[in-house]
Amino acid sequence: MESEGKIKDNPDPDKDNSQSNKNLVSSDPETISNQGETVQEKPVPEPSDDNSELVNLLLHFWQKIYTNVILRLIIRKILLTILIITLLIFIFSWFIYIIPYLQETGKGNKHQTINKTELKNDPAYKKQMSQLAKDEQKLFRKFVAYTPGQSYLVINTTDNRFSLYRNKKLMREGFCSTGSYTRLTNAEGSRHWIFKTPKGRFWIQEKITSPLWVRPDWSFVEEGLPIPPKNDESRYEYGVLGDYAMSLGDGYLIHGTIYKRFLGMPVTHGCVRLNDDDLEAIYNTLNIGSKVYIF
Amino acid sequence: MKNKSTFIKTVFYSLGFLILIFMIYYAVMSLLSPSSQIANINRDYGYKISESSKSDERIISDSAFISMNREKSFYQARVLMAESDSICLALNLSDSSAILEINGVAVHKAKISEIAISKVFQKADEYSVTALVATPFTVENDYSTLRKEPVMIKMAPKDTSEYKPDILPDTTNSESVNYIFEMTNGIRLYVYQTTGENKGDKLALFMFDLNDRLSNFVHNLKRLMDFKVPEYHPSIKIRMAKADAKIIYRALPKHGMISVFW
Numbered sequence: 001m002e003s004e005g006k007i008k009d010n011p012d013p014d015k016d017n018s019q020s021n022k023n024l025v026s027s028d029p030e031t032i033s034n035q036g037e038t039v040q041e042k043p044v045p046e047p048s049d050d051n052s053e054l055v056n057l058l059l060h061f062w063q064k065i066y067t068n069v070i071l072r073l074i075i076r077k078i079l080l081t082i083l084i085i086t087l088l089i090f091i092f093s094w095f096i097y098i099i100p101y102l103q104e105t106g107k108g109n110k111h112q113t114i115n116k117t118e119l120k121n122d123p124a125y126k127k128q129m130s131q132l133a134k135d136e137q138k139l140f141r142k143f144v145a146y147t148p149g150q151s152y153l154v155i156n157t158t159d160n161r162f163s164l165y166r167n168k169k170l171m172r173e174g175f176c177s178t179g180s181y182t183r184l185t186n187a188e189g190s191r192h193w194i195f196k197t198p199k200g201r202f203w204i205q206e207k208i209t210s211p212l213w214v215r216p217d218w219s220f221v222e223e224g225l226p227i228p229p230k231n232d233e234s235r236y237e238y239g240v241l242g243d244y245a246m247s248l249g250d251g252y253l254i255h256g257t258i259y260k261r262f263l264g265m266p267v268t269h270g271c272v273r274l275n276d277d278d279l280e281a282i283y284n285t286l287n288i289g290s291k292v293y294i295f
Numbered sequence: 296m297k298n299k300s301t302f303i304k305t306v307f308y309s310l311g312f313l314i315l316i317f318m319i320y321y322a323v324m325s326l327l328s329p330s331s332q333i334a335n336i337n338r339d340y341g342y343k344i345s346e347s348s349k350s351d352e353r354i355i356s357d358s359a360f361i362s363m364n365r366e367k368s369f370y371q372a373r374v375l376m377a378e379s380d381s382i383c384l385a386l387n388l389s390d391s392s393a394i395l396e397i398n399g400v401a402v403h404k405a406k407i408s409e410i411a412i413s414k415v416f417q418k419a420d421e422y423s424v425t426a427l428v429a430t431p432f433t434v435e436n437d438y439s440t441l442r443k444e445p446v447m448i449k450m451a452p453k454d455t456s457e458y459k460p461d462i463l464p465d466t467t468n469s470e471s472v473n474y475i476f477e478m479t480n481g482i483r484l485y486v487y488q489t490t491g492e493n494k495g496d497k498l499a500l501f502m503f504d505l506n507d508r509l510s511n512f513v514h515n516l517k518r519l520m521d522f523k524v525p526e527y528h529p530s531i532k533i534r535m536a537k538a539d540a541k542i543i544y545r546a547l548p549k550h551g552m553i554s555v556f557w
Contacts (some may be wrong), residue, residue: 094318096508099325100384103527104414119353132363139370146377146399154402158542180464181446187453192356195444199546203399265464277454293397295382295546 152291153254153282155272157197162274164282172281175264175271177257178294182221186221193218195269202248202292207283211229211255212247218269242276244283248292254282315526322518332481336419353496355422364422365556368429372554375401376431381390383431384544386484386531388412388557394533395546405539405545408489412557413529431552432478433449439474439544440503471499472540475507483530483552486544507550513543531555 029154051059061244065071109132119125151166156179164172179196186192215235228234242256257263259272272294286292307342332547342355355361363517377399385394388410395403416424435442452458472488489495535543547553 068320075456085296091314091318095321096505099322102322102510103325103329120359125357129360129363132360132367132505135364136367139367139374142440143370143374143377143399148400152400154400156403156542158545168312176413182449184449184451185445186451196446201380221451221459224454224456224458262432262463267464291400293400293402295395295397295402295542295554 041183045070074246076126077242092239122288148291150290151285151287151292153286155197155292155294157199157266157294160266161270162278162282164285166285171285173277174278176278177259177263178266179268179270186219186222191217191221193221193269197250197270197272197294198250198252199294202252202294204246204286204290205249206247207286207288209244210238210243211241211253216251225279228278230278242274242279246283246286255279256290296364318523321515323523325515325525325527327512328524329413330436331498331524332527332529333419334428336415337423340423340456341420345433354418360538361421361425365425369554369556371429376552376554379552381548383554384543384547386533386553386555388531388533388555392534392541393543395543403539403542405535405543407533407535408535408536409532411530411532413531415527415529416557426525427480428555431554432482432484433479434476434547434549434551434553435479436477436506437474437544437549438477440499441474441544443545443549448512457475468537471503472537472544473503474498474540474544476547476551477528478553481528483525483532485529485530485532486540487532489534489541 065075088286090178095230117230124166149167151164151171152165155176155178160176160177160178162174163170165237182195184195206250213236215237217227240258241253242258245253245255247253252270252272254274256276259273260275263273263275312469369385373383373385373396375394376385380437382402383396385396386392386407387394388407391407391410394401395405456544471487474486476484476486478484487500488496490500511528513524518525
């Protein structure tokens, strides 16, 4: 038996909500039943003329919520959901962010450095420091010696730019074109080629004026043409490589181009293309044996 | 009805308690790993007194010695890289620069805008850390938001009627550039592009970072299942311009070498 003033739980809340709401509003708000549970309620402060308008408005709003079971239920569920979501976010953050952060903040035994004059006057210390200075100088000289004093060329395949150095000073820089990173497969699928410019250290192996292009097999495959026999006349093309070419070995050349609008873009089959002025300057600066660094 | 509700509550509280216990266990085990890493560095690279060279042990704590020894180690590492004849990266964190080198020749220099180094490097003995960086690190794995080699597949035409001349390559710089180099000694180098105000880049970085953290967490969970201390990877995190970060990533070979100086 429910005591007087308590409202018996409605087994089907959707069915008779209006009735229960009426009861709630009209009944003594000290005790309100909610889904089979009896809850002891505190009295709700009522709006009065002594309070300001805003306070009264808030109190009125609060009273409305307080006395409406459905609204209270909804708010309760929303709060519970927010709490669960917050908890889940906290657990997730704990493993993903908080622990890694804590790993970097803990205290450790920081090794203290000293600067004692007594130690500095010690002959053993002086000897060791002098040895260390000598070793460092030796390594420094060895390292610096790696940079050639003569002319060398640096090619940046990502940005398609070149830099020409002479006596360790930048002489000229500009755009070039390098490998397109295209993987070409012939129609039968039996052969493939990757058009990329090799990276690393190379040197000029040959300098050629008015170079002749001997078209390789891929050049025909790429255009859907039948591959002619070696030394066939159709393989020889004059003028497409510009006025000069420098060989880096393995068929890779630094040469000119008739496709100047593509300079600065990765469009070649592995060779390095330059415009006419740059090509001439580089040709005249680099000698056979000059280093070319490609990255 | 009441029993069901009590049962749900019991399950809920038990689950909560178990999660709490696991969170504490994970935290304790994870916080132990940096200390063990410091101990390992000190043990493997620490100063060893040999009878042949009766040098004063105090010297390894001397600031002048440490400074000079550090510089020597950097040159030593760079000479070793130069001898390898490969494309290598030298990180000079003291002047915030990253230098690509081929056979000792600096071919590209990039400015680093932000640096964050694991506390492990500051907590371990200076001498040990210097000895650790005296040999270049070798990249074992890398994880990135861009491809190392942007290879495009092209099928050759069957005849000239199918042939279409190449269209201009897409040179728009839209892909974000964030990557991690995992070294053979467990140290990780994080290279992030500077994002500026670009929301797309910020989101890409957030997702990349989240993915890395999640994979670390999953890996650590597996270790915990085997009752092992979670792995801790000392890290160096740097930020630089997108173009520079891209050049370095594309230039460095799969198992490239990196030397560090700070």
